[in-house]
Amino acid sequence: MATGKTYEESAENNDHLIRSSDSQHPANLIPELCRKFWTLGWVTGTGGGTSIRDNDLVYLAPSGVQKELMKSEDIYVLALSQQTDPKKRIYLRSPPSLKPSQCTPLFIAAFTKRNAGCCIHTHSQWAVLITLLLEQLPSNATLFEINNIEQIKGFGRGYQKQGNLGYHDTLRIPVIENTPHEEDLTESLEEAMDKYPDTYAVLVRRHGIYVWGETVHKAKTQCESLDYLFQLAIEMKKLGLSWLSDIA
Amino acid sequence: MATGKTYEESAENNDHLIRSSDSQHPANLIPELCRKFWTLGWVTGTGGGTSIRDNDLVYLAPSGVQKELMKSEDIYVLALSQQTDPKKRIYLRSPPSLKPSQCTPLFIAAFTKRNAGCCIHTHSQWAVLITLLLEQLPSNATLFEINNIEQIKGFGRGYQKQGNLGYHDTLRIPVIENTPHEEDLTESLEEAMDKYPDTYAVLVRRHGIYVWGETVHKAKTQCESLDYLFQLAIEMKKLGLSWLSDIA
Amino acid sequence: MATGKTYEESAENNDHLIRSSDSQHPANLIPELCRKFWTLGWVTGTGGGTSIRDNDLVYLAPSGVQKELMKSEDIYVLALSQQTDPKKRIYLRSPPSLKPSQCTPLFIAAFTKRNAGCCIHTHSQWAVLITLLLEQLPSNATLFEINNIEQIKGFGRGYQKQGNLGYHDTLRIPVIENTPHEEDLTESLEEAMDKYPDTYAVLVRRHGIYVWGETVHKAKTQCESLDYLFQLAIEMKKLGLSWLSDIA
Amino acid sequence: MATGKTYEESAENNDHLIRSSDSQHPANLIPELCRKFWTLGWVTGTGGGTSIRDNDLVYLAPSGVQKELMKSEDIYVLALSQQTDPKKRIYLRSPPSLKPSQCTPLFIAAFTKRNAGCCIHTHSQWAVLITLLLEQLPSNATLFEINNIEQIKGFGRGYQKQGNLGYHDTLRIPVIENTPHEEDLTESLEEAMDKYPDTYAVLVRRHGIYVWGETVHKAKTQCESLDYLFQLAIEMKKLGLSWLSDIA
Numbered sequence: 001m002a003t004g005k006t007y008e009e010s011a012e013n014n015d016h017l018i019r020s021s022d023s024q025h026p027a028n029l030i031p032e033l034c035r036k037f038w039t040l041g042w043v044t045g046t047g048g049g050t051s052i053r054d055n056d057l058v059y060l061a062p063s064g065v066q067k068e069l070m071k072s073e074d075i076y077v078l079a080l081s082q083q084t085d086p087k088k089r090i091y092l093r094s095p096p097s098l099k100p101s102q103c104t105p106l107f108i109a110a111f112t113k114r115n116a117g118c119c120i121h122t123h124s125q126w127a128v129l130i131t132l133l134l135e136q137l138p139s140n141a142t143l144f145e146i147n148n149i150e151q152i153k154g155f156g157r158g159y160q161k162q163g164n165l166g167y168h169d170t171l172r173i174p175v176i177e178n179t180p181h182e183e184d185l186t187e188s189l190e191e192a193m194d195k196y197p198d199t200y201a202v203l204v205r206r207h208g209i210y211v212w213g214e215t216v217h218k219a220k221t222q223c224e225s226l227d228y229l230f231q232l233a234i235e236m237k238k239l240g241l242s243w244l245s246d247i248a
Numbered sequence: 249m250a251t252g253k254t255y256e257e258s259a260e261n262n263d264h265l266i267r268s269s270d271s272q273h274p275a276n277l278i279p280e281l282c283r284k285f286w287t288l289g290w291v292t293g294t295g296g297g298t299s300i301r302d303n304d305l306v307y308l309a310p311s312g313v314q315k316e317l318m319k320s321e322d323i324y325v326l327a328l329s330q331q332t333d334p335k336k337r338i339y340l341r342s343p344p345s346l347k348p349s350q351c352t353p354l355f356i357a358a359f360t361k362r363n364a365g366c367c368i369h370t371h372s373q374w375a376v377l378i379t380l381l382l383e384q385l386p387s388n389a390t391l392f393e394i395n396n397i398e399q400i401k402g403f404g405r406g407y408q409k410q411g412n413l414g415y416h417d418t419l420r421i422p423v424i425e426n427t428p429h430e431e432d433l434t435e436s437l438e439e440a441m442d443k444y445p446d447t448y449a450v451l452v453r454r455h456g457i458y459v460w461g462e463t464v465h466k467a468k469t470q471c472e473s474l475d476y477l478f479q480l481a482i483e484m485k486k487l488g489l490s491w492l493s494d495i496a
Numbered sequence: 497m498a499t500g501k502t503y504e505e506s507a508e509n510n511d512h513l514i515r516s517s518d519s520q521h522p523a524n525l526i527p528e529l530c531r532k533f534w535t536l537g538w539v540t541g542t543g544g545g546t547s548i549r550d551n552d553l554v555y556l557a558p559s560g561v562q563k564e565l566m567k568s569e570d571i572y573v574l575a576l577s578q579q580t581d582p583k584k585r586i587y588l589r590s591p592p593s594l595k596p597s598q599c600t601p602l603f604i605a606a607f608t609k610r611n612a613g614c615c616i617h618t619h620s621q622w623a624v625l626i627t628l629l630l631e632q633l634p635s636n637a638t639l640f641e642i643n644n645i646e647q648i649k650g651f652g653r654g655y656q657k658q659g660n661l662g663y664h665d666t667l668r669i670p671v672i673e674n675t676p677h678e679e680d681l682t683e684s685l686e687e688a689m690d691k692y693p694d695t696y697a698v699l700v701r702r703h704g705i706y707v708w709g710e711t712v713h714k715a716k717t718q719c720e721s722l723d724y725l726f727q728l729a730i731e732m733k734k735l736g737l738s739w740l741s742d743i744a
Numbered sequence: 745m746a747t748g749k750t751y752e753e754s755a756e757n758n759d760h761l762i763r764s765s766d767s768q769h770p771a772n773l774i775p776e777l778c779r780k781f782w783t784l785g786w787v788t789g790t791g792g793g794t795s796i797r798d799n800d801l802v803y804l805a806p807s808g809v810q811k812e813l814m815k816s817e818d819i820y821v822l823a824l825s826q827q828t829d830p831k832k833r834i835y836l837r838s839p840p841s842l843k844p845s846q847c848t849p850l851f852i853a854a855f856t857k858r859n860a861g862c863c864i865h866t867h868s869q870w871a872v873l874i875t876l877l878l879e880q881l882p883s884n885a886t887l888f889e890i891n892n893i894e895q896i897k898g899f900g901r902g903y904q905k906q907g908n909l910g911y912h913d914t915l916r917i918p919v920i921e922n923t924p925h926e927e928d929l930t931e932s933l934e935e936a937m938d939k940y941p942d943t944y945a946v947l948v949r950r951h952g953i954y955v956w957g958e959t960v961h962k963a964k965t966q967c968e969s970l971d972y973l974f975q976l977a978i979e980m981k982k983l984g985l986s987w988l989s990d991i992a
Contacts, residue, residue, distance in 0.1 A: 041476075044399070044475075045399065045471075066465065123399055125479060125480050132484065133489070149951075150867060150948070150950060150952060151788070151789065167923070167950075179415070180415045206495075220810065221790050222789070223789075225788065228788045234487070238486065241876050295646070295647055371647055373727060376728060380737050428662050454644050456646060482731070540969065540971075541898040541968035562965060619895055619972070628983070628985050676910050702894060702911075702991075703893075730979070
């Protein structure tokens with residue numbers, strides 16, 4: 001707030017919050033990320049979303065837009081500290097004629113419970129297929145597990161822990177069941193975070209995935225690494241190869 | 249018609265109809281969409297097409313051009329109100345040395361019967377494979393059905409209805425049989441629209457798909473969501489997973 | 497030759513033959529096409545090639561270059577009328593420190609035997625896989641056949657014939673066996689052209705495909721349509737679907 | 745060193761080593777290559793790496809960066825002749841706040857043992873899947889072999905040998921076992937180089953591949969050709985086709 005105004009004082013819907021010539025400003029970065037995610041097939045047909053937190057401020061892609069065409073002016077902004085009532089969301093800046101994303105409470109969960117700096121939600125087909133394959137299993141249908149693949153080293157060891165997973169560590173991503181209304185996922189997402197405190201991602205059955213990280217860099221590269229592992233796991237399944245192995 | 253001329257008065261093949269510095273003008277938007285569709289594999293080898301309606305005016309991609317190289321000057325324009333004889337198409341603007349698309353009567357069906365603002369025709373391989381798989385079934389070979397996948401929420405509930413499909417709703421896309429001449433599909437396309445009044449798309453066996461929407465935004469995002477679901481459904485088939493499930 | 501010089505008179509390796517500000521000049525078009533083909537996976541790792549004929553002049557991509565980085569200065573030029581001895585190729589223009597493509601006699605066969613204006617050679621994996629699948633068959637291993645797919649209409653009916661194939665027509669692409677030296681394919685390519693005078697393409701077993709057309713437009717769109725059909729045919733094979741059907 | 749300074753004399757971390765207006769300078773070329781490799785899925789989620797040698801100087805991509813966003817300023821530089829103690833790496837230029845790549849000793853092995861000018865490390869899924877399929881075999885699990893595919897001609901015959909492999913030659917790529925710490929691969933990589941002196945690549949089980957060549961051109965096109973062959977081999981496996989055949 002270089003202007004010295006409080007949010008409430010600044011006129012015209014706080015548009016200064018999303019205007020910056022810095023390419024790394026969240027309001028510029030979210031559209032750039034979404035263009036990239038569209039080419040990766042993660043946010044097809046207005047699906048998915050992305051949010052960045054800068055201290056108390058949260059920047060959010062809106063609902064229902066073509067993600068590869070998103071502009072800074074389409075970004076919602078809210079202050080975490082003002083969200084005292086989960087039923088009554090308060091926005092500092094709302095783009096005219098757009099709707100806020102139903103993902104908002106899920107992004108907020110990653111920010112408040114895990115101190116994340118960025119959270120990405122994709123409808124990646126590989127993620128959906130993993131949840132469908134797990135659904136067929138008699139047991140363990142709520143956990144994706146893979147080990148002994150180098151790309152696993154792309155993940156941090158967990159919340160407030162130093163360093164990354166090792167090659168022999170098993171990466172575990174919990175799966176929660178989908179709900180008709182996306183905001184209703186919040187409770188089970190938070191439960192999964194509590195049950196698997198070190199995970200940086202939660203799969204949503206027949207829907208997609210939420211991935212976060214301390215920074216945009218970490219959220220994005222963890223999301224890429226996961227998608228790589230999901231695609232690899234689907235190909236392994238087609239070729240009759242196991243996701244888990246007991247290499248020393 | 250800001251110039252105040254009627255179409256008939258304006259000289260030189262009504263080229264003013266396709267000249268605009270507005271990137272959202274249909275004559276600029278159709279080439280941009282077609283470039284994008286070419287990269288998605290939807291309009292390979294001059295296949296497929298796109299049309300946008302602006303009130304009474306209809307803008308159409310021509311036949312037989314490389315879709316990723318299309319220019320505004322290649323666009324046909326007609327007035328819906330002038331198409332009284334389906335055997336005698338009247339164009340306000342015809343590009344020199346090109347041929348009108350055989351898809352024209354099918355696009356017009358979406359505009360007149362469903363009040364669509366945009367109609368997209370693709371030769372997507374996923375769409376073709378879905379129709380080939382359905383053809384193998386003893387029953388139900390003329391309807392693609394899928395449910396309990398989040399991306400289904402990318403579709404409107406139907407013609408003149410408010411809101412979108414829900415997660416548990418079954419998306420149904422009718423399939424019509426292909427004909428040697430594309431314009432001969434019109435009758436069966438219209439029959440499918442009558443039989444499934446809420447559908448926003450019709451699959452054409454061994455050929456591709458027609459998808460429409462009230463706006464360019466809706467037609468394009470519904471087309472993307474469908475292609476996502478078709479690709480997912482093919483992968484599900486390879487992995488032995490069912491398209492329909494009875495999750496509550 | 498707007499300068500009025502003969503090829504022999506013009507100095508400096510006839511570089512004027514490959515210098516033009518016209519984006520449609522063959523020396524500009526070949527690099528643009530090769531960039532596009534590289535993104536399609538057709539000319540990976542210096543594989544494949546492209547040639548355009550303008551009356552008596554033939555423009556050729558060189559051997560061994562990274563196709564997505566090719567420049568006009570890399571283009572070879574020869575005059576068809578000067579190629580009287582197939583063992584002694586005469587070039588009007590040779591780029592310094594490059595080697596002519598081994599595909600040259602094959603491109604020339606398409607130009608002289610079929611009056612083609614453009615010939616494209618790809619190492620498309622779909623094309624290679626088709627030839628491998630055919631090799632497993634006890635009979636008919638030298639002919640790819642598919643019918644009743646709309647994209648077949650993307651092909652002309654044949655040499656010196658008017659119009660395109662119809663939906664119910666069977667597209668037939670002959671397969672020739674690969675040889676250690678690419679120029680040694682010339683004889684069997686010409687035999688395949690004689691045996692299938694209406695084909696616009698010849699598959700080379702375990703190698704790729706040659707596709708031509710009367711114009712750059714036709715060669716490129718036929719090459720795209722074929723690649724679409726090959727990819728579709730591989731997916732059909734994985735899903736247990738037949739390439740030929742007897743729909744009326 | 746056009747400035748006439750020795751490395752030690754030049755101030756400010758030898759930044760002049762990575763500043764050049766020449767697009768072919770290693771410090772410009774590595775970021776351009778990495779952008780391309782990211783789109784090919786080779787360096788997803790900060791995985792993989794690339795190094796170029798210019799006489800005694802070695803330019804290296806750093807650890808842990810988003811490869812499609814890399815800049816010249818992110819490049820490490822070292823002098824081969826100064827690396828007398830493998831436990832104590834000496835860098836001429838280290839980017840502030842980045843870490844050197846664990847791949848460094850592996851790149852150096854290619855430079856010193858094989859006089860390579862460029863070495864590329866990818867996490868290509870096709871490469872990983874090949875190593876997983878080989879792992880299932882009772883024998884020969886440490887060697888990928890394929891023959892009678894044209895793309896094999898994209899590889900040189902071997903270290904200090906003239907010419908390229910022929911169509912009937914068998915391409916052999918050794919596989920080494922992965923280790924928790926990437927630098928610990930060095931010994932087995934060097935052993936594989938000794939056992940297969942003519943190979944230009946070594947697969948790393950469940951990890952990826954290292955590919956080199958005398959020049960950037962050769963390393964890159966060999967890496968592309970290998971990835972093509974790995975993808976083809978996976979598709980062949982799905983279709984029940986053998987990687988080796990005894991065509992004369």
